[in-house]
Amino acid sequence: MKKIIFFLGAVFLATTVMAGGYQVRLQGNKQTGFGLVGTPMVYGASSNFYNPGSLSFMKKKWDFDLGASFILSSVAFQKSESNYQAESDNPVSTPFYFYGAFKINKLITVGLGVYTPYGSSAVWNDDWAGRLLIQNISLSAIFIQPTISFNINDKLGIGAGFVYAIGNISLRKALNYSGDSYVDLEGKASNIGFNVGLYWQALDNLSFGIDYRSAIKMSVTDGDATFSIPTALQGTLPPSNKFDAELPLPANLDFGVAFNATDKLTFALEVDWVMWSAYDTLSFKFKEKGELLNSDNPRLYKDTFIPRLGIEYKVSDLIHVRGGFYYDPTPTNADYFSPETVSLNNIAYTLGLSIMPVEGLSIDISWLQLFGQKADKNYSPDNFGGTYKNTAIVPGLGISYSF
Amino acid sequence: MKTRNLIYIVLLPLLFTTCKPVVDDFTPSSGSADFTSxxxxxxxxxxxxxxxxxxxxxxxxxxxxxxxxxxxxxxxxxxxxxxxxxxxxxxxxxxxxxxxxxxxxxxxxxxxxxxxxxxxxxxxxxxxxxxxxxxxxxxxxxxxxxxxxxxxxxxxxxxxxxxxxxxxxxxxxxxxxxxxxxxxxxxxxxxxxxxxxxxxxxxxxxxxxxxxxxxxxxxxxxxxxxxxxxxxxxxxxxxxxxxxxxxxxxxxxxxxxxxxxxxTVPYNAIVLTNQDDVDLLNQAYAPYNQLMEVNKLPYRINWELGPNPMVIWDKDMPLPQPFAQYKFRQAKEGELILLTVPQDSLKCARWGTAKPIPDVYSLTETxxxxxxxxxxxxxxxxxxxxxxxxxxxxxxxxxxxxxxxxxxxxxxxxxxxxxxxxxxxxxxxxxxxxxxxxxxxxxxxxxxxxxxxxxxxxxxxxxxxxxxxx
Known part of the structure; x- marks a missing residue:
């Protein structure tokens, strides 16, 4: 038990940009190894997130799933028309999940999920060329989701979860004043949303899943703004100020299909529609001196469609192996691309391994490697641009137990 | 045996992943020039x-x-x-x-x-x-x-x-x-x-x-x-x-x-907030305005509440020789006062109002x-x-x-x-x-x-x- 507490404590950290924008889909290590495909699958308690509709298809009465991923990422940058290079030194971030589910009867299953589907962190050197845009940033959100799932009949499951989201944002931007001036912005936000899904076992070897997770607007009210600036300016800009800001967590509509080619071999395809166009402008409103400080920063994200492929092979009752692949296009606008969220067109492959030493227990290991495709981007309001490239490797470990 | 092979496959990526991304697309060149010295x-x-x-x-x-x-x-x-x-x-x-x-x-x-x-x-x-x-x-x-x-x-x-x-x-x-x-x-x-x-x-x-x-x-x-x-x-x-x-x-x-x-210094930096000051200045410049009228010259110096143009020396004013000491007037919009104009003289020595600002601190239209x-x-x-x-x-x-x-x-x-x-x-x-x-x-x-x-x-x-x- 002590270990688990430590584990949860360690994960209250930001997660690095993993999917497009600041979404993180590493919410189940079975799914992670499987190309992050989850909607058409029955993967026990982790369906709380991926598809509440398939939750009621779990086989045992109780199911628990706990895990985390370790994102090791970095971004390389070269300024346009220049040989200037920089590399972000991102901390290892650890999105985590915990799911529990209880089958009340054949019809109804209830569950609870605690997971981290959004987050981003970037740490650039204090003296890097883009420091007036961003020095470092950390966004994190934890979702708590009670779920109810109905097994309408042998073929059809529907489910819905209520989502309570809590989030943190902290960022530092340098200011163009002498003496290494900067502003720190820190705030908390919370809001509610929902997650609904449908699972259809069309044939013995063919299943479909569809899942919709609502957009959630995270509104920071009275966040702390701390200005570290020369004394001469402190009469104009109060060193301690409050700010309001709003960051949308976009809606997702996922559609997947899984086909069991043999008893041992499963293929799955999924398309995720991420409604990033909700992220239009990042606005900061300050309590004092708003006329000087308020800013509307265009982001102009667009919706993305992520195709995914997953393959699972049941080697034996002891071992299942998985692999996957996906293409996650950037939701960003090439002219409003801020180094705070370096989201490129990402190609990733995944590998997974589940070891089941005893009945009901599964140790799930996953591996994801992501290749951000090099691209020229510019943040035109600040006339700061260059070529970005990023990579990430993400080992993950989870444990699930059902009885 | 099979299991071991699978583990190798899973661990294989570790071998080639530690490399970090690098962007090095800029190729300096001197083109057709030579930048040696x-x-x-x-x-x-x-x-x-x-x-x-x-x-x-x-x-x-x-x-x-x-x-x-x-x-x-x-x-x-x-x-x-x-x-x-x-x-x-x-x-x-x-x-x-x-x-x-x-x-x-x-x-x-x-x-x-x-x-x-x-x-x-x-x-x-x-x-x-x-x-x-x-x-x-x-x-x-x-x-x-x-x-x-x-x-x-x-x-x-x-x-x-x-x-x-x-x-x-x-x-x-x-x-x-x-x-x-x-x-x-x-x-x-x-x-x-x-x-x-x-x-x-x-x-x-x-x-x-x-x-x-x-x-x-x-x-x-x-x-x-x-x-x-x-x-x-x-x-x-x-x-x-x-x-x-x-x-x-x-x-x-x-x-x-x-x-x-x-x-940086506005031409109309004289801000009068007191009607008495306005009246005093207008009285003081009444002879100047009379002189200009008599000589059929367009220059007038008038004061009002709020911002007023400064009075500047203008050596190019077309005044007949005997009136050379009156070659001053209020600055026009678009005329420039130099940053070096002594601020203390403006504030405390009545430059720009009672005393015309020396020519060296202003640029006239001409x-x-x-x-x-x-x-x-x-x-x-x-x-x-x-x-x-x-x-x-x-x-x-x-x-x-x-x-x-x-x-x-x-x-x-x-x-x-x-x-x-x-x-x-x-x-x-x-x-x-x-x-x-x-x-x-x-x-x-x-x-x-x-x-x-x-x-x-x-x-x-x-x-x-x-x-x-x-």
């Missing part, structure tokens, strides 16, 4: 004079030095010798006062108390009461032995000075690095570093001397021989330079009336017209010569106009032509700040790259210091 010829702007003085770290961030550093990536030898001043406080161009010549240190932003006892933030001398002898020694100690120099720009020079033998005796900024100050000509300096590329930005002082003296010092005439007229001198200068080095960049001159030195005409003429000559010699050309005038009208954003730094807040100008309102120099260097580099199909990397303006605030 770069020489910069010009005036205070090229020398790195800033904040009212030539000082060490200012010289080190001159746009010319920045260009040289960037050229080192594209074949430059990395040698860019500068006749560095010995101190950070530096020494400014000598100022002539009633008591003689005064040398000053650079300006810094700081607090000063005015005649009303109010403290305000503004440019103040780094050393308010410097030892004149010490500054004189710093200014005149020869560094010629460290030469030859790549930055041969000299504060205060006009295009006509380039040919003057003995310039070093008149201008200590040249004298301190001239091998033989008594005989050397500045125009012969570039050859000493065997240059392969040059920058030539001159002509500013041919206008600025007139402008910064409120129109009292002469403009350089367009016509006249070498050493007298702008055209002949400019052509001759380029001819001499081109004999030594055939590739380079020339810059035109900005309309100086756009710089903060002339635009004077501004003369400046614009000269600037246009000089710029036409510069462009003509740039084209005739097949050189790269940078339109600094357009750059400053853009700064003034809309501003220029680079790397999150917003440059405008505003004093202090505009980031571009230093504390003297005339010369560039470190970030302003970086920005100018980038524009030079762009022009060089375009002309010579080269690829000199640009700099990040954020690598250079903003103005230092207390």
């Amino acid at each position: 770069f020489v910069a010829i010009g005036n205070s702007l090229t020398a790195g004079y800033a904040a009212g003085a030539l000082y060490k770290s200012g010289q080190e961030v001159s746009f010319a030095r920045i260009i040289a550093q960037q050229m080192a990536y594209a074949g430059g030898n990395g040698q860019f010798k500068i006749p560095l001043m010995p101190t950070e406080d530096g020494v400014g161009i000598a100022e002539v006062t009633e008591t003689g010549m005064v040398l000053r240190t650079k300006l810094v932003l700081g607090y000063s108390k005015d005649c009303l006892g109010e403290t305000s933030l503004g440019p103040v001398p780094a050393n308010p009461d410097p030892d004149q002898q010490k500054l004189f020694t710093e200014l005149t100690t020869s560094v010629a032995a460290q030469g030859p120099f790549n930055n041969v720009a000299v504060p205060g020079i006009k295009v006509t000075h380039l040919f003057a033998p003995g310039l070093g005796m008149m201008n200590p900024f040249y004298g301190r690095f001239a091998t033989d100050p008594v005989n050397d000509r500045l125009i012969d300096e570039p050859a000493k570093v065997n240059p392969t590329f040059f920058s030539f930005w001159i002509g500013n002082n041919d206008v600025l001397d007139y402008a910064a003296s409120g129109g009292l010092l002469p403009l350089t005439p367009v016509d006249g021989g070498i050493g007298t007229g702008f055209q002949a001198s400019y052509e001759a200068a380029l001819e001499i330079i081109m004999k030594v080095v055939s590739k380079g960049i020339v810059a035109n001159i900005p309309d100086v009336t756009s710089i903060p030195f002339f635009t 004077e501004i017209g003369n400046i614009k005409t000269a600037t246009d003429q000089f710029n036409a000559i510069i462009k003509e010569n740039a084209d005739a010699n097949g050189l790269a050309f940078i339109d600094v005038n357009a750059l400053l106009n853009k700064l003034k009208s809309q501003g220029i954003m680079q790397d999150g730094v917003f440059f405008t032509a505003a004093f202090v807040t505009g980031n571009f100008f230093s504390e003297d309102g005339i010369h560039m700040s470190p970030q302003g120099n970086a920005m100018v260097a980038n524009f030079f580099i762009q022009a060089i790259n375009t002309k010579y199909n080269a690829n000199i990397p640009q700099v990040s303006v954020t690598d250079y210091s903003p103005l230092i605030l207390p």
Whole structure:
């Protein structure tokens, strides 16, 4: 038990940009190894997130799933028309999940999920060329989701979860004043949303899943703004100020299909529609001196469609192996691309391994490697641009137990 | 056995994943130019004079030095010798006062108390009461032995000075690095570093001397021989330079009336809040208005509550000889008051109201017209010569106009032509700040790259210091 507490404590950290924008889909290590495909699958308690509709298809009465991923990422940058290079030194971030589910009867299953589907962190050197845009940033959100799932009949499951989201944002931007001036912005936000899904076992070897997770607007009210600036300016800009800001967590509509080619071999395809166009402008409103400080920063994200492929092979009752692949296009606008969220067109492959030493227990290991495709981007309001490239490797470990 | 193979497959990626992303797409190139040895010829702007003085770290961030550093990536030898001043406080161009010549240190932003006892933030001398002898020694100690120099720009020079033998005796900024100050000509300096590329930005002082003296010092005439007229001198200068080095960049001159030195103090800075004051002033100027009426001249001086135009001396007013002492009037919108106008005199000695502001602190409509005409003429000559010699050309005038009208954003730094807040100008309102120099260097580099199909990397303006605030 002590270990688990430590584990949860360690994960209250930001997660690095993993999917497009600041979404993180590493919410189940079975799914992670499987190309992050989850909607058409029955993967026990982790369906709380991926598809509440398939939750009621779990086989045992109780199911628990706990895990985390370790994102090791970095971004390389070269300024346009220049040989200037920089590399972000991102901390290892650890999105985590915990799911529990209880089958009340054949019809109804209830569950609870605690997971981290959004987050981003970037740490650039204090003296890097883009420091007036961003020095470092950390966004994190934890979702708590009670779920109810109905097994309408042998073929059809529907489910819905209520989502309570809590989030943190902290960022530092340098200011163009002498003496290494900067502003720190820190705030908390919370809001509610929902997650609904449908699972259809069309044939013995063919299943479909569809899942919709609502957009959630995270509104920071009275966040702390701390200005570290020369004394001469402190009469104009109060060193301690409050700010309001709003960051949308976009809606997702996922559609997947899984086909069991043999008893041992499963293929799955999924398309995720991420409604990033909700992220239009990042606005900061300050309590004092708003006329000087308020800013509307265009982001102009667009919706993305992520195709995914997953393959699972049941080697034996002891071992299942998985692999996957996906293409996650950037939701960003090439002219409003801020180094705070370096989201490129990402190609990733995944590998997974589940070891089941005893009945009901599964140790799930996953591996994801992501290749951000090099691209020229510019943040035109600040006339700061260059070529970005990023990579990430993400080992993950989870444990699930059902009885 | 099978299981073991699978584990290998899972672990395999670890072997090739530790590599971090790298972006290295920029290939520096000298194109059709040769940047081996770069020489910069010009005036205070090229020398790195800033904040009212030539000082060490200012010289080190001159746009010319920045260009040289960037050229080192594209074949430059990395040698860019500068006749560095010995101190950070530096020494400014000598100022002539009633008591003689005064040398000053650079300006810094700081607090000063005015005649009303109010403290305000503004440019103040780094050393308010410097030892004149010490500054004189710093200014005149020869560094010629460290030469030859790549930055041969000299504060205060006009295009006509380039040919003057003995310039070093008149201008200590040249004298301190001239091998033989008594005989050397500045125009012969570039050859000493065997240059392969040059920058030539001159002509500013041919206008600025007139402008910064409120129109009292002469403009350089367009016509006249070498050493007298702008055209002949400019052509001759380029001819001499081109004999030594055939590739380079020339810059035109900005309309100086756009710089903060002339635009910061509003023409209507007299704000009257008391009707008694208004009445008193109107009474006092009643005889003046009568005189003008009698002489059928359009000038009237009237006062009202709120902002009022300042009263300035205008030597060009067409008054008949006996009334020469009345050559003053209220400034018109668009006329300029110089940044150097003594604020205490405005606040406490009734300058601008009871006493007309001396001519040396204002530019009238006529004077501004003369400046614009000269600037246009000089710029036409510069462009003509740039084209005739097949050189790269940078339109600094357009750059400053853009700064003034809309501003220029680079790397999150917003440059405008505003004093202090505009980031571009230093504390003297005339010369560039470190970030302003970086920005100018980038524009030079762009022009060089375009002309010579080269690829000199640009700099990040954020690598250079903003103005230092207390």
